[in-house]
Amino acid sequence: MSDDAPTFADLGLTPALLDALEVLGFATPTPIQLAAIPDLLRGRDLIGQAQTGTGKTAAFGLPVVQSIDLDRRVVQALVMTPTRELAIQVSEALESFGQARQGLRVLTVYGGASLSPQLRALSRGVHVVVGTPGRIADCMRRGALSLADVRFAVLDEADEMLRMGFIDDVEWILSQTPPERQTAFFSATMPPVIRRISDEYLTEPVFAHAESETRTVAEVEQRVLLVHASDKVDALARVLEVEEMKATLVFARTRVGCRELAAELEARGFATAAMHGDLGQPEREDVVARLRAGRVDLVVATDVAARGLDVDCISHVVNFDPPDNADTYVHRTGRTGRAGRAGVSILLLTPSERHIQGLIERFTRQPMTTMAIPRNADLVRGRGRALAAAAQAAAEGDDLAPYRTLVEQMVAEGGGDAVDVAAAFARLSAASRPLVIRGPEPAEVLPPRPRREPVRRDDRRDDRRDPRSPGRVGFGDGPRARLTISLGTRVGLRPGDIVGAIANETGLDGRDIGPIEIYERHSFVGVPAERAQEVIDRMLQATIRGRECHISTDGPPMASTRRHLNRKAPHPRRR
Numbered sequence: 001m002s003d004d005a006p007t008f009a010d011l012g013l014t015p016a017l018l019d020a021l022e023v024l025g026f027a028t029p030t031p032i033q034l035a036a037i038p039d040l041l042r043g044r045d046l047i048g049q050a051q052t053g054t055g056k057t058a059a060f061g062l063p064v065v066q067s068i069d070l071d072r073r074v075v076q077a078l079v080m081t082p083t084r085e086l087a088i089q090v091s092e093a094l095e096s097f098g099q100a101r102q103g104l105r106v107l108t109v110y111g112g113a114s115l116s117p118q119l120r121a122l123s124r125g126v127h128v129v130v131g132t133p134g135r136i137a138d139c140m141r142r143g144a145l146s147l148a149d150v151r152f153a154v155l156d157e158a159d160e161m162l163r164m165g166f167i168d169d170v171e172w173i174l175s176q177t178p179p180e181r182q183t184a185f186f187s188a189t190m191p192p193v194i195r196r197i198s199d200e201y202l203t204e205p206v207f208a209h210a211e212s213e214t215r216t217v218a219e220v221e222q223r224v225l226l227v228h229a230s231d232k233v234d235a236l237a238r239v240l241e242v243e244e245m246k247a248t249l250v251f252a253r254t255r256v257g258c259r260e261l262a263a264e265l266e267a268r269g270f271a272t273a274a275m276h277g278d279l280g281q282p283e284r285e286d287v288v289a290r291l292r293a294g295r296v297d298l299v300v301a302t303d304v305a306a307r308g309l310d311v312d313c314i315s316h317v318v319n320f321d322p323p324d325n326a327d328t329y330v331h332r333t334g335r336t337g338r339a340g341r342a343g344v345s346i347l348l349l350t351p352s353e354r355h356i357q358g359l360i361e362r363f364t365r366q367p368m369t370t371m372a373i374p375r376n377a378d379l380v381r382g383r384g385r386a387l388a389a390a391a392q393a394a395a396e397g398d399d400l401a402p403y404r405t406l407v408e409q410m411v412a413e414g415g416g417d418a419v420d421v422a423a424a425f426a427r428l429s430a431a432s433r434p435l436v437i438r439g440p441e442p443a444e445v446l447p448p449r450p451r452r453e454p455v456r457r458d459d460r461r462d463d464r465r466d467p468r469s470p471g472r473v474g475f476g477d478g479p480r481a482r483l484t485i486s487l488g489t490r491v492g493l494r495p496g497d498i499v500g501a502i503a504n505e506t507g508l509d510g511r512d513i514g515p516i517e518i519y520e521r522h523s524f525v526g527v528p529a530e531r532a533q534e535v536i537d538r539m540l541q542a543t544i545r546g547r548e549c550h551i552s553t554d555g556p557p558m559a560s561t562r563r564h565l566n567r568k569a570p571h572p573r574r575r
Helices: 015-024 031-041 056-067 084-100 115-124 133-141 158-163 167-175 192-201 229-242 255-267 281-293 326-333 355-364 376-395 401-414 418-429 495-506 529-538
Strands: 046-049 077-080 106-109 128-131 152-155 182-187 206-209 220-226 247-251 272-275 298-301 314-319 343-349 369-371 480-485 516-518 523-528 551-553
Touching (some): 015 084, 031 056, 031 182, 031 206, 046 056, 056 084, 056 152, 077 084, 084 106, 084 128, 115 133, 128 133, 133 167, 158 182, 182 192, 229 343, 314 326, 326 343, 343 355, 376 418, 401 418, 480 529, 495 516, 495 523
Parallel strands (some): 106 128, 152 182, 220 343, 247 298
Antiparallel strands (some): 516 523
């Protein structure tokens, strides 16, 4: 390796791949690429720990592309991802690297899309399959996908696989691959289950650790904005007007909240789109395309919908609703500041949520800067800057002649000044966002209420059972529907099978699926009432553990619940 900063040429990549990287604009390798690529090219199994946005797709993608034997049109590499969005992103990256290897065929398989085209593509032969575990397992059980020739297996975002209930499928899929394959796991965190699976399926793996001293991207400036709940939308609108943004990703906790916030911001004049679990895959892809093309400046998304969203132009991430835990905050923040670019993450908290700031700071080992709600003067400066930029762009047009004639005519007839006429036109064009604000300043946030007197230990809430405790996962709030599944313990059905199948086909977060009760011949599962019919429709042609099943409604909607996933299982088997 050279004495200067390392380059991709130092890592053992072929000249053709180096040329492709130069065309794609890859300048210098990131730490995870430096740590992983040489060992993967040497054929070693590898565990890579790196945060989102650090370039791990290229860390395994380049060795995968280089290792493929193009003369054999069989599946030689398998990449598993937790979401369809990430699967699409990885496939696009592999195809872009594959420009150096004409004839490389990459196929993406995922739930929520028609199975028939994916089966036809498999029958024609492909070199690399990228997909979600549920759909990969489905294709295998139908006999359409053989892993007998797999030489390279990758598990991307392994911790998310665990959280979404896919680990059972992952283990079964890996068990169907040749034992001499090369295997790589990539994960932002390393929970015990991931380490157990790596011990079982990896052979003397090397550990590529690219985590920095902090647990978030160093280039991201992290801020916190304290605001009353009733003022959150107004405060966000002010921030959006004041900040110099390219593209912005705003996180909302629920699908309903996502839709409502997107509609409110659209009504205030922001080019906005919503991305949530109710959208089909073509609609999601359309949102991403519009964002990349600059036709949308602002996307309001839920955590599930935003996973795998890789758009380099995102300059700001706004946590309109605080995340459920610090890990989720890190994943959200990773949507900006990607590949060394600067970014900003803003967390909106009410006074009663102020403790969340401390929890995140302790987890990330980074302080957050407290920012104030932009004042009227800040708003005027932001609006003026935007108006001047729009006017400058218009001045570069070639159709100004009739407007110049109109201004000259007004000056000649009225005896006024040309600057005054131009100012009048500017005021007309800025009618929805005037530069003269006569309304009140935004309300100051009151200090949090004093802490209550401590209570006896016996009266304290048991945080181990409190789903709102950091790091805990609970079922979503709101009315729930109870669905019946025509499979049970007789076929070996497990809670993870149900969660994985439903999440894969519908895009529901694993936290929204449950509680689950499994009996000998049938099972029950709770889902948000508003998504019940969608679950039934989407699961009509799906399988669970390779078996066809019938899902129907059973009984009245459940009451609002927030039960803990790790609650002791009642008889006979319950999640």
